[in-house]
Amino acid sequence: MHLRRFACLVLGAWLAGAIVVGWVATTNFAAADRTLAAPPAEIQRAMAPLDSNRARMVLRYLVAVENSDYFLSWELVEFALLPLLAAVLFADRQSRWLSIAPAALVPLVAFQHFRLTPEIIWLGQNMVRGIATESQREEFAAVHRIYGVTE
Numbered sequence: 001m002h003l004r005r006f007a008c009l010v011l012g013a014w015l016a017g018a019i020v021v022g023w024v025a026t027t028n029f030a031a032a033d034r035t036l037a038a039p040p041a042e043i044q045r046a047m048a049p050l051d052s053n054r055a056r057m058v059l060r061y062l063v064a065v066e067n068s069d070y071f072l073s074w075e076l077v078e079f080a081l082l083p084l085l086a087a088v089l090f091a092d093r094q095s096r097w098l099s100i101a102p103a104a105l106v107p108l109v110a111f112q113h114f115r116l117t118p119e120i121i122w123l124g125q126n127m128v129r130g131i132a133t134e135s136q137r138e139e140f141a142a143v144h145r146i147y148g149v150t151e
Contacts, residue, residue, distance in 0.1 A: 003092040010085045014078065018151055021074045025067045032059035060128045068121040075113040082106050108150055116147045 036056055039047065047055040082102040090099035123140035126132040132140070 003088050004095055007085060007088045007092070007095065010081055010088060014081045014085065017074060017077060017081075021070055022148075022151070024070060028063040028067055029060060032056070032063050035059060057128060057130065061125065064121075064125050064128045068117070068124075071117050071120075072113070075109055075117065078109045079106070079113070082109065112147060112150055116143055116150070119143050120147060 033056070035043065036052065036059060047058075050058065082105050085102040086099040089095045089102065120140065120143055123132060123136050123143065126136060127140060
């Protein structure tokens with residue numbers, strides 16, 4: 001019984017982490033826009049040499065770099081949580097068959113970490129820098145949707 005409680009705790013941590021990382025990634029871009037809309041006086045003076053488009057580019061690029069770090073770090077945490085969850089479920093005789101699910105998700109996280117996330121990072125940073133082509137924007141949207149489904 002205690003193993004199943006621990007498994008629920010690990011599962012809750014995994015789900016909470018996925019929700020928090022997704023929420024943080026989307027709100028960071030809004031924070032950059034809010035900062036530009038009403039910057040503190042010090043920030044306004046520091047960004048005075050830049051026009052509004054360049055200032056927005058700088059802040060959004062910073063957000064893109066931070067978000068890429070968040071996603072890469074979260075995927076590493078997932079690499080730890082999923083095998084832990086599988087091991088705990090496997091150790092409990094009544095839920096042993098459930099250990100297949102988290103174990104099967106490890107290759108999915110590997111696909112995210114090694115294929116989708118680097119592509120999203122590269123395309124997203126190109127978009128922020130204003131050098132992405134229309135086909136790259138469409139590819140970003142498609143890869144981002146795939147990531148959302150797999151997460």
